[in-house]
Amino acid sequence: MSIAARSAPVLFSTRLQPWTGLKSSANNVSLRFKYQSTNPPPAKYGGRHTVTLIPGDGIGPELLNHVRELFRFCCVPVDFEVVRVDSSASSEDDINNAVTAIKRNGVALKGNIETNHNLPPSHNPGTICFDLYANVMHCQSLPGVPTRHKDIDVIIIRENTEGEYSSLEHENVPGVVESLKIITRVNSLRIAEYAFNLAREKGRRKVTAVHKANIMKLGDGLFLQCCKEVAAGYPDITFDKMIVDNTTMQLVSKPQQFDVMVMPNLYGNVVSNVCAGLVGGPGLVPGVNYGKDYAVFETATRNTGKNIANKNIANPTATLLASCLMLDHLKLRAYAKMIRKAVLKTLSETQLQTADLGGQGTTSEVAHSIMQEIQRGGPRTSEQI
């Protein structure tokens, strides 16, 4: 499911016009982004891929250890290059190392790095350096997990680089802080194009844009306008829009009406967390950050889980499913399918569910059971469990 987007030069030569309604040229849109399905799996030496692993804080390290064990057990041809990024780093060297490692490998699997609120604001170089512009989260009700809502199947595509997360704030007058929320035409078109392309690839029927254009008329108005322009180039897919407050209310009462949703950064954060809560919690949903050349895999809700770290009670499902998504990206589909099947099978056994799902199992029991399941499936594993 890797998509490489390329913005053609024609985008930048479009005549810049004042805001009296953005003139859309729907026929130009499909030319702007040429998709190549040849986003290659990164360099393989000796038939093995190298993937950057960033353990992060909290439950990240222990869960990623489980991933490594599992991969070793299943003989998955992936080597991990571990790069430590500490949340207490005072210099940016750690982060720069991680950046270089990902650039080298092209793919990364990471745990969440805690942000210290008291540190002075600084750019998050992570997403900015790689331009990981699309965050994709596929929320599905999993069988065997007790939830109040059933049959949820929503793909949430969230713009990952701009919006409220620009980290541009200043205090010109003491006691008055201005935060800038940036929306650009280029990024909005790009994310909309990504969303519609994904919808088409996966055979989805509807894309919903989530916005607050009645209040932020220029900003979210621009985002909506871009989505509409792109939608014109995909007549087979229905496009509609919904204000974010109504969206969250509908999600809580009738989530089955949503199919694919696309939105700017902050709304994406909130909506994806609501959906994660609906399908069973932060321990179940994997998330991916895609850029043109790079992909980073993590849990969808980006929790550090400090208070359950090292207690062997964290739910490894999200991280394991994220590693399956990574295997898909590396075109190692057989392994991905095998691991995913085992994970879902284990999940449906209620006595093994971890505490966040209301069960009593520990992380290692779950991991162990997954390995057993895989071993049952065939001769592909190394000997010792």
Place this chain on the structure above:
Amino acid sequence: MMATLTKAFKPILGRQLGNTAKVFGAAVNSQRGKPTYPPPAKYGGRHTVTLIPGDGIGPELLNHVRELFRFSCVPVDFEVVHVNSASTSEDDINNAIMAIRRNGVALKGNVETNHTMPPNHKSRNNLLRTSLDLYANMMHCQSLPGVQTRHKNIDIIIIRENTEGEYSSLEHESVSGVVESLKIITRNNSLRIADYAFRLARDKGRRRVTAVHKANIMKLGDGLFLQCCKEVASGYPDIEFDSMIVDNTTMQLVSKPHQFDVMVMPNLYGNVVSNVCAGLVGGPGLVPGANYGRDYAVFETATRNTGKSISNRNIANPTAMLLASCLMLDHLKLHDYANMIRGAILTTMNETRLHTVDIGGQGTTSEVVQSIMRIIQSGGPLTTEI
């Protein structure tokens, strides 16, 4: 009532803004004591309240409110002010603001904001809130026993800053194709709303206040908001204070809403969180909301929907608007009437189970209102004939 506390801010406003003393709780208590938030002028024993019908389901629901009030002989007269959402001039909304200034209290439906109009056409509802400085939006989400929901026994008060934050309507496009929206957080408003929240929590005997923020990303802005909440919290040692990031909050709300008690937050998060909570207790037709300022109060439905697609079809749920009118009666200190009407609404909801379509029933709006009137009539001799 709590809004008068802002009088304590005056000494702070006079000085340089950034140097507010840390002992904020003490400063607040030393204000001039009398609660000078009077019910507005009564002539002949009757109050006058501004009524803004709005669009969509607003007019029909407010008509029901008027009928009900006339039936129950409530001593309130309504001064109706229409606000046309399609007109580009701001005269309508200015008239409405003037009327509310005169009367002090208003009951309103939502005025639609048309996205296709040019950006200098501001949202009418927003204009109203900022001109009257209705800085606190309060929404009390309670599970009603007769309504089928997935979560039971929810009881959360959400206090949302109503005038600044992302709703400043300050946007510009300096470079073509790049739009900057300004989100403003000020120390004064944050202190004010935090104080409102803690005072309300204390008045209602609540144990905990949770501040909802996104300070890991918006360090200065939401960081300032959090800081102000902490300062105010130190003046209320009997009330527990904690904070939670907005994404985690929404996830927790969907799985375990009973952990929340009182929540305070800036404007946009307030919008989202209040809609999530409204969805949890049964939908937009059930929850009333109130906007309080120092001198004015405006009552409406909590989720501010126009409901265009269900307007004039007699299927809208009148509960939210009627409960909002009860809040208004409480504000005007007409507690007997408020309790009578509220009791009748809850009886209809919980006992006779006459529900409208949005909560899974078959009733029409007029049937529900009739049922409420019948219950009021059977309650005593207070009414005119049906």
